[in-house]
Amino acid sequence: MKRNGRTVLIALEIATPFVLVTLYALWAAPRDSFFFPPLGEILAALRADWFGERILSDIWPSIRRILLGFSLSAILAVGLGFALGLSRRARIATAPLVEFFRALPPPALLPLTILVLGVGDVAKVLLIALVCLFPILQNTIAGITGIDPTLRETARMYGITRRGELLHVVLPGALPAIFAGLRTSLSLAVIMMVISEFVAASNGIGFGIWQAKRLFDIPLMWSGIIILGILGYILNMALLQIESRVLAWHRGARKAAE
Amino acid sequence: MLAVEQLGRDFGAVRAIAEISVTFEPDRFTCIVGPSGCGKTTLLKCISGLLPPSRGRVTLHGRPVTRPPREMALVFQDYSRSLFPWMTVRDNVAFPLRKRRDLDAAALRELVEESLAAVGLSDAIGRYPWQLSGGMQQRTAIARAIAYQPEILLMDEPFASVDAQTRADLEDLILAIRRRYSMTVVFVTHDIDESVYLGDRVVVLGPPPTQVKEVLEVGLPAERDQITTKKDPEFLRLRSHVFANIMNREEQG
Amino acid sequence: MMEDRAKTPTRFLLGATVPESALPWLGTLAAIALVDLAVRIGMLPAAFFPPPSVMFVTLGALLGTASFWHGLWDTLWTWAASLGAAAVLGIALGVGMGASRYLYASLRLVVEFLRPIPSVALIPAVILVIGVDFGSKIFLAAFAAFWPILIQTIYGMHDVEPQAMDTARAYGMPGRDRLLRVALPSASPYVGTGIRIGSAVALIIVVTMEIVVGIPGLGELILQARQGANVERTYALILAAGLLGMSLNLGFARLEARLLFWHPSHRKDTR
Ligand SMILES: Nc1ncnc2c1ncn2[C@@H]1O[C@H](COP(=O)(O)OP(=O)(O)OP(=O)(O)O)[C@@H](O)[C@H]1O
Ligand SMILES: [Mg+2]
Numbered sequence: 064m065k066r067n068g069r070t071v072l073i074a075l076e077i078a079t080p081f082v083l084v085t086l087y088a089l090w091a092a093p094r095d096s097f098f099f100p101p102l103g104e105i106l107a108a109l110r111a112d113w114f115g116e117r118i119l120s121d122i123w124p125s126i127r128r129i130l131l132g133f134s135l136s137a138i139l140a141v142g143l144g145f146a147l148g149l150s151r152r153a154r155i156a157t158a159p160l161v162e163f164f165r166a167l168p169p170p171a172l173l174p175l176t177i178l179v180l181g182v183g184d185v186a187k188v189l190l191i192a193l194v195c196l197f198p199i200l201q202n203t204i205a206g207i208t209g210i211d212p213t214l215r216e217t218a219r220m221y222g223i224t225r226r227g228e229l230l231h232v233v234l235p236g237a238l239p240a241i242f243a244g245l246r247t248s249l250s251l252a253v254i255m256m257v258i259s260e261f262v263a264a265s266n267g268i269g270f271g272i273w274q275a276k277r278l279f280d281i282p283l284m285w286s287g288i289i290i291l292g293i294l295g296y297i298l299n300m301a302l303l304q305i306e307s308r309v310l311a312w313h314r315g316a317r318k319a320a321e
Numbered sequence: 322m323l324a325v326e327q328l329g330r331d332f333g334a335v336r337a338i339a340e341i342s343v344t345f346e347p348d349r350f351t352c353i354v355g356p357s358g359c360g361k362t363t364l365l366k367c368i369s370g371l372l373p374p375s376r377g378r379v380t381l382h383g384r385p386v387t388r389p390p391r392e393m394a395l396v397f398q399d400y401s402r403s404l405f406p407w408m409t410v411r412d413n414v415a416f417p418l419r420k421r422r423d424l425d426a427a428a429l430r431e432l433v434e435e436s437l438a439a440v441g442l443s444d445a446i447g448r449y450p451w452q453l454s455g456g457m458q459q460r461t462a463i464a465r466a467i468a469y470q471p472e473i474l475l476m477d478e479p480f481a482s483v484d485a486q487t488r489a490d491l492e493d494l495i496l497a498i499r500r501r502y503s504m505t506v507v508f509v510t511h512d513i514d515e516s517v518y519l520g521d522r523v524v525v526l527g528p529p530p531t532q533v534k535e536v537l538e539v540g541l542p543a544e545r546d547q548i549t550t551k552k553d554p555e556f557l558r559l560r561s562h563v564f565a566n567i568m569n570r571e572e573q574g
Numbered sequence: 575m576m577e578d579r580a581k582t583p584t585r586f587l588l589g590a591t592v593p594e595s596a597l598p599w600l601g602t603l604a605a606i607a608l609v610d611l612a613v614r615i616g617m618l619p620a621a622f623f624p625p626p627s628v629m630f631v632t633l634g635a636l637l638g639t640a641s642f643w644h645g646l647w648d649t650l651w652t653w654a655a656s657l658g659a660a661a662v663l664g665i666a667l668g669v670g671m672g673a674s675r676y677l678y679a680s681l682r683l684v685v686e687f688l689r690p691i692p693s694v695a696l697i698p699a700v701i702l703v704i705g706v707d708f709g710s711k712i713f714l715a716a717f718a719a720f721w722p723i724l725i726q727t728i729y730g731m732h733d734v735e736p737q738a739m740d741t742a743r744a745y746g747m748p749g750r751d752r753l754l755r756v757a758l759p760s761a762s763p764y765v766g767t768g769i770r771i772g773s774a775v776a777l778i779i780v781v782t783m784e785i786v787v788g789i790p791g792l793g794e795l796i797l798q799a800r801q802g803a804n805v806e807r808t809y810a811l812i813l814a815a816g817l818l819g820m821s822l823n824l825g826f827a828r829l830e831a832r833l834l835f836w837h838p839s840h841r842k843d844t845r
Contacts, residue, residue, distance in 0.1 A: 156601025166819030
C-alpha cells in the first residue's frame, strides 16, 4: 500500500514534465503559430546555433562576465563585511547607506554605468559586481554579528591570536550567512548580465536573444531563453554543491537541533 | 597565587557585584555558591580577564590581570555555545594548542588524545559536537581545558544543564582530574550539595549587590564518594549550614 | 562585552561623546560630504559624478514636476498589481502543493526547472506576445515574484509542527479548518518572507521593463535622462528609486511585525 503510494509519487514526479513538453509539442505542431513555433524548430535552433558556434561567440562571453563580476564582488563584500561586522560603531554609522544600496532596484544602475563607463566588457563586469556587492555585504555583516559571543570569548580565553580568531572562528561562523548572500547575488548577476546585453552589447546570450527577437527569428529566441534557463540552473547547482561541501557541519548541526 | 581585591562590577546602573575580596591558594579546590543572578558568571569573567572590573582588581602572582592569562582555562556555563560546531572533537581540543611552539605534531596529538582519554571520550574524537550528548559535549569542553595545561581551572556551573546521573559522573570525573593534574580550581555552582561535595573550601555569595557572605573550610577527607561522603555527618552539617545561610539572607533581602 | 575591544578605535575616531543613536545620521552625512568634497576638488570627474548636494537639489526640483509623480505612480501601481497577482497565485498553489503529496510530486520538477530561468530572459518573448504596455510589465513582474512566494509557502506548509496538526486532529477539527486555522497561520511567517522577497523581485522587474523596453514609470524617466545626457537628473532619479525601495522594505517589515506579533522573532520581550 505504502510502497504503491511511493511508486505513484515518483512516476508523477518524472512524468509531469514530459507530459507538459509533449502537450506543448502536440498543441504547437498543427497550429503553426508565429510566436509559439513547433517544438522541433526550437530544438533545431538550440542544436544548430547555441550548441554550435555560439558556444564560443556568445555563451562564453556571458559566463565570463558573470563569473568575473560575481567573484570580484564576493571578495570585496566579504572583506568590507568583516570590517563593518567587527566594529559596532562603524556598522551603525554605515547602516543607512548599506540599506539604501541594498534596496535600490539594481537595473536602475544600468543607465548610470552606461553613462560613466560606456558599454564595454569592463562596464558590464563592474555593473554586475556593484549589484552583487550589497546582498553579500549585508549577509556577511549579519553573519558576523550573529556569532555567539561565547565562541569568541572562548577563543580569547585560550589565547588565540586576532588573526586566528578571524580565520577560524569568525569566518566559519559567518559562512552560512555569507552563502545565503552569495545565492541571492548569483541570481542578480545573471539578471544584470542579461539586461546589460539586451541594452548594449555586441555578443553574449542576451545579445543573441535580442537580435533574434529583432529579426523575428522566433525559434532562435525561444532556444536562447532555454539556454539561459539551463545556465541559471547550472550556476545555481554549482554554488549549492560548493556550499554543501563547505558547510557540511552546518547542515549536520541544523539537523541535530531539530 | 590568585587574588581578587575589592572587586566590583556594574552594568550601567545595575550594580552586579558590590565588593568581593578573596584569594585562591595554589592547588586548592574552591567552590563559589550563590543564588541565580548574583554575579557568579560576572565574577569568573573578571577573574579570567575577559571582563574589566569597574572597581578593584584581580592579580595573578602579584601582577594585575587585564586579559586572559596563559595560566588560566575557563569552562563556560553553556557548553553547547562554547564548542565550535565546525570543528571535530579533536580540533576543538587542539585549537588552543596551535600556537604552542614547545609541542611538535606528535606531542600535540598525544596531548589531545590523552586529555580526551582522561574524560572518557577517546571514541568520539572524530565526531562533531552536535553529534554528542550534552554530557559528552561538556566533557569535550573539559578535555580542551585540561589539554591547555592551565595552572588555574575556572569552571562556571559546568554541570547545570545535564541530568542527575551524568552530573554525578562528571563530579567524580573532575575530582579524579584534579588529583591527577595538580591545579587550582575555582568552581562556580548554585548547587549547595555539589559545592560541599567537591570543594576544599566554599565561598558563599549573597544576592545582589553581591558580597562574600561566608567562607567555609570543608573538613571532609580528600577521597570523596557519592554515597559515603554524602552520608558523612560533616557533609550534612556543612550543607545545612550553607543552606540556612543562603535562605536566611534571602529572607532578610 | 564582546564589543569592548572593537569599540575603542572608532571611539577614538569619533570621540567618546557621540551617542550611538546619532551615528547613522553622522555616518550618512559624512559619506555625502566626503563624496561632495571629492567631486569639488576634482578627485572624481564632475562630468560623471555630480556632487551629492546637487543630486538632492535636483531631486527636490523633480518633486515639483508632474512627470516625476506620473512616473512614480506608474511604477508603484504596476508593482502592486503584479505583487498582488503573484501572492494570490503563489500562496494558492503553495498551499495546494504543501497539503497534497501528489500535487507536490507532480509539480516539483517543473518548479525546479522553471524557477532558475532568469525572468528577464523572457522580456523579448513577453513584449512580442503581449506587446509594449503595462500588461507585459505586470505579467513578467508577477511571474518573477510568483516563485519566491510559492517556494516559501511550500516550505512553510512542510514546516508545520506535526504536534499542532495532531492536536487539531485529536480534537476532531475537520480537514478544511485544520488547513485554514492551523497550517496556514503557522506557515504565515514563511509566506511573509516570500512576499517580502517577491516585492523586491517585482520592483526589480518593473524597473527593468521600464528601462530596457521603455514602458512608462520611474525607470523610463531614468532612461530618458540618460539619453538626454542629463547626469544630475539621472542620479537624482536613481536616488528616488533607492528611497522608494527602502520605504517599501520598511513598510513590509512594519506590516510583518504587526501581523506576526505572536511569532518569536517579533516578540518584544525576547531578551
Ligand atoms: N552583559 C551584561 N549586560 C548587562 N547586565 C548584565 C550583563 N551580564 C550580567 N548582567 C547582570 O548582572 C547580574 C549578574 O549576572 P551573572 O550572569 O553574573 O549571574 P550568575 O550568578 O552567573 O547567574 P546564573 O546562576 O543564573 O548563571 C544579573 O543581574 C545580570 O542581569
Ligand atoms: Mg552564570
